[in-house]
Amino acid sequence: MTSLSDLSKLTGYSKSTVSRAISGHGYVSPEAKQKILDCADSLDYATNAIAQDLAKGTNHNIGLIVPHIKHPFFKQILEGVLEKSFDSGYKIVILPSDYDENLELKYLEQFRKKAFEALIFTSVQISEEKIRPYQKYGPIVLCHKPQSSQISAIYTQREMGYEKAFGWLKTQNVKTVGFLLAREKSPTTSVTVRAYEKVFGQKVTDQQIMTGAVSDEDGYRLADNMRGFDAVFANSDNIAAGVWQWFDEKKIPKPIIVGQEKLLSGSLLDLPTVDNHYLQLGREAFRLAISKEMKQISIESDFIVRADRNK
Amino acid sequence: MTSLSDLSKLTGYSKSTVSRAISGHGYVSPEAKQKILDCADSLDYATNAIAQDLAKGTNHNIGLIVPHIKHPFFKQILEGVLEKSFDSGYKIVILPSDYDENLELKYLEQFRKKAFEALIFTSVQISEEKIRPYQKYGPIVLCHKPQSSQISAIYTQREMGYEKAFGWLKTQNVKTVGFLLAREKSPTTSVTVRAYEKVFGQKVTDQQIMTGAVSDEDGYRLADNMRGFDAVFANSDNIAAGVWQWFDEKKIPKPIIVGQEKLLSGSLLDLPTVDNHYLQLGREAFRLAISKEMKQISIESDFIVRADRNK
DNA sequence: TTGAAAGCGCTACCAA
DNA sequence: TTGGTAGCGCTTTCAA
Secondary structure: OOHHHHHHHHHHOOHHHHHHHHHHHHHHHHHHHHHHHHHHHOOOOOOOOOHHHHHHOOOOOEEEEEEEOOHHHHHHHHHHHHHOOOOOEEEEEEOOOOOOHHHHHHHHHHOOOOOOEEEEOOOOOHHHHHHHHHHHHOOEOOOOOOOOOOEEEEEOOHHHHHEEEEEEEHHHHOEEEEEEEOOOOOOOHHHHHHHHHHHOOOOOOOOHHEOOOOHHHHHEEEEEOOOOEEEEEOOOOOHHHHHHHHHHHHHHHHHOEEEEEEOOHHHHHHHOEEEEOHHHHHHHHHHHHHOOOEEEEEOEEEEEEOOOOOO | OOHHHHHHHHHHHHHHHHHHHHHOOEEEOHHHHHHHHHHHHHHHOOOOHHHHHHOOOOOOEEEEEEEOOOOHHHHHHHHHHHHHHHOOOEEEEEOOOOOHHHHHHHHHHHOOOOOOOEEEEEEOOHHHHHHHHHHHOEEEEEEOOOOOOOOEEEEEHHHHHHHHHHHHHHHHHOOOOOOOOOOOOHHHHHHHHHHHHHHHHHHHHHHHHOOOOOOHHHHHHHHHOOOOOEEEEEEEEHHHHHHHHHHHHHHOOOOEEEEEEEOOHHHHHOOOEEEEHHHHHHHHHHHHOOOOOOOOOEEEEEEOOOOOOOO
């Protein structure tokens, strides 16, 4: 490995001159530049990115914490983030958390150690209070509605979309709804439950909710528990499609199945869906991460009515 | 920002002792350790990851070059890579290339500058000869079959799967096949064409091939051009589903539509599909990237027969 | 059990 | 137009 000081010794110029010649910052006489660059070429010299980072005090890395990338929520955010990071000079580092508090904490610690310039949490397991102290080390962006106003966030305001969906279900004579959600305690779960209770005027019971639903296989696996409900409200179109498949296979009359994210699977089956605009969310998340301002932005969900013609 | 030398001055111990106390490498007396750690705590000290990387000469970053993440090929590889990177101490940096030679070259240059310890190309636009010289800077892994045996690669041997698919189409009395592919010149395109020509015993004409197909929308958009063919061979189940949707909407009798990747969309429509095992490919790619050995591994595709019952 | 000192490789200010 | 020098912050060897 040739280093800058090797070049300095070999060409006879000082390290500063060599540095200027190589980086192009500051003045160097044409002859000097020529000699230095020639020498650099012949030795296959390349500046060391890590050393540059150290000298500059930063590495332009942005950490993106995702539990996994199986759910469209995370895939779409990732897609949005990458799209905006493109050509920005920032690198996106994927940090899988598996919803594990300790891992999240580990990443926060790495953040503190300057491993990342900014951190985007697509999902948070640990409490906001534990995150707040890390804000002094750089921008932290959450992807759900925070409790505090003192932390950047971009999130989808899902209340309206969900209420529209439940309202529509009521017009379809639906009396009972089963839910397929990812986790028992999560922002998604509470928003869903709240919207349902508001629209239907009744409490959600434990029997109505099944958790552990992330992919279509989960929908298929859990579909059995959705028998007897007039409608199923699933955490994504793919999960909804899994449910659909199960009922279809068993030749059992299907409930109305509502999905989310306006995915291909839902469109193929003409399932009604809630579009939470997560792609856009990802784009904004990146913007927030590289801006120094603390800001909270919300996006509205849309409900898309569709009728399952294959029912 | 407190630094190690701050701690050294404040505690009165040398930088080396402080370093040992903080890192836990090497001996430090209990009292010294106590004092140093206390002082570190009270000053909110954290080691600087970048400086550590410099001193160690590496950063444990693995660059994953992807054109985009819209196609299941890349999504699945990414998923496999992340799965294996989990808890490995390596960080996955996503490098979007948009199939752009210059971007690929830019990433190779960053690799040379030690920005990454290893590089995985999920897709390559530039020639192998241009990549080869960079191998001296660390492991480079390709995700398709390379020309040279002197470069690590993990790829799916798709010939057999494709030939089975075309063979099956023949048994279905298919005479003409239309293709929906991503790019005109690509490994995928040539393998597909070769398998078709072998099985059907005739040359593929330009009219048979449509390129620019990546997502289901593309399938839908390009479906018009697939009229008149007995069968359509698409680059993924999602694209196949897009085609299906178009025909379904227009109420035009559907050709046999073959997809790839064994995705939910194909399963919902009971479309036959070729499974190229890209998740597994991603896992292996990570393994190769962190191993120092040069190796080429191949995986076999499977063809999954299904009949479109909604036809 | 501790510390001095020499790196790691580059940047940037300031003086000449 | 160039160079000296002082960082950036940590690791590691070797001697004491």
